[in-house]
Amino acid sequence: MTKWSYDTNGTPGLDSVHAHALVCVTFSVYILAQVLRRQVRVTGLVVTKFFMIHVMNLAMLKLEAGVWGLVFMTCTLLYFYETLPVRYLPVQEKVVLITGCDRGIGHNLAKQLDQLGFYVYAGCLQKGSEGEQELVRNCSSRLTTLQLDVCQLEQVENAVNKVTNELGNKELWGIVNNAGICFVGNVETMTTADIQKLITVNYLGPVNICKAFFPLLRKGKGRLVNISSNAGLAPVPEMGVYCASKAALATMTEVWRYELQKWGIKVATIIPSGYKTGILAYDKQATAERWWRSASDAVKEDYGKECFYAKPKTEALLSPDLSPILDALVDALLSKSPKAYYYRGIFSRALPFLYLHLPTTLGDLVMKVIGDWFISKPLALQKSSKKF
Structure with missing residues (x-):
């Protein structure tokens, strides 16, 4: 007593x-x-x-x-x-579709799930690419690569038809929407085509995949796992379009989490931060030149050419070890009770927390520092500051 x-x-x-x-x-x-x-x-x-x-x-x-x-x-x-790791469900002929497997998270996840015994459909932007060929060489016969641009409805339809025809007695257990792109720049310096492409790949792409594959997923009563970003939970200067696309995906994923409960489907969102996933590996020089050629005279005069060149100073600080993200994805697919959100990386929680809870004056200082990491100061502002 x-x-x-x-x-x-x-x-x-x-x-x-x-x-x-x-x-x-x-x-x-x-x-x-x-x-x-x-x-x-x-x-x-x-x-x-x-x-x-x-x-x-x-x-x-x-x-x-x-x-x-x-x-x-x-x-x-x-x-x-x-935080106790719950017992995993048996793999037992579980079938998973992953998008964006050419490189980065999707590529490594496809290999890891293959090693665990899953049947994997690895969607690649380019059939015949180096990443796709590596999957073919190094993975078992349970892994199948697909030509899958998530923006192209015809390719999505071809993919769902192929998976449907090959399932046999198996059922689709999981969908992992991983495909994504990122451009560093604001809406004035970016071309309209690239703005639309970013929104389409990061948000409408997962919508296209889910709309096509949900009938199969309902039969398997499996898992939907979407990869968003901490930039979808807090604004990052000079990455506004990317933030908007990931915010849309995060919100849509939460809607699906509620809507799909009645079908026995569990839904999870992965929030990674601080990892070298390859999403910033696009040709920044060529992209900047293309944007500069398409910009209006007013934008060129106010911003100057330097503002079109993204110079993320944090890339050297990014971790090449993707295992924390991969472990979260495996947990979301196999855990009996997967979490709604998996935060991986120190800034995955920190940035949204600072944005939501810091006083506006302090929060503005933090966001200014973040913005200065990516883009030079506009030319017109440099000239005006010299006058005083």
Whole structure:
């Protein structure tokens, strides 16, 4: 029975030893039961965290942290429980369609799912490209590459017909909308064609895929996983069109998450940040020259040619290790209870949090710094600043 003690003011306080022991023992027994029921995957990280929690508990008792220590420990245990890796579903002839497999996340995911035993349809922008040929060479016969430009309805229709005809007794388990592009620039410097292309690939592309493949996915009662961006949850200067396209995808994914529940389909959004995915690997020099030729005289005069050349200073800081994103994708496809959102990378949560919670004055300073990373100061503003 938990004992109560009184401080010097006569206020009742919970005895630390008994309360901490009761909470930790109860939690430990529950987690052990989850492991024995095979509801939780035991990993080295889980064991380490579990050990550290008990060390922390002993430290709390030594420091006689009292009620506030108990509150802190309770919150820590709840966080640990929320992050426990649940048991995966068996692969067992599960079929997954992935878009954007020429390189980056889609390419690596296709190889990883093939190794896990999935049947993979890897949509590539260009059949015969280096990335597509590598998949053909290095993956098993369970992987099939598709010519799949998500903007071309004819190619989408051909893909759904091919998958339908080849499924046999299998069912489509997952759709991963990964294909995406990014241009750094504002709506004045970018061409209208590139603005429309960006919106089409990043937002209408997933809509095209889902509209075509949902009938198959409903039969399998599987998973829809869309890859958005933290730039879809917070504005990034000089990337407005990209932000808008990813914001549209994030919102549409949430709508699908509610709409598809009645069909037994689980939906997840991946929010990566700080990884070298290849999305910024487009020819910035050629793109800038093309934009400059198409710009109006007023835009050329005000901005100057330097503003058409994207110079992301953060590319060297991007991590080439895509494993955190790939692990999140596998979890979204195989976990019994996938999360609605998977944040990967320090800025995936930080940027939206700063935007939403910082006072506007401070938030504006942060966004100004971010914008200055990408584009030079407009020529007209440089001239005006020299006058003062």
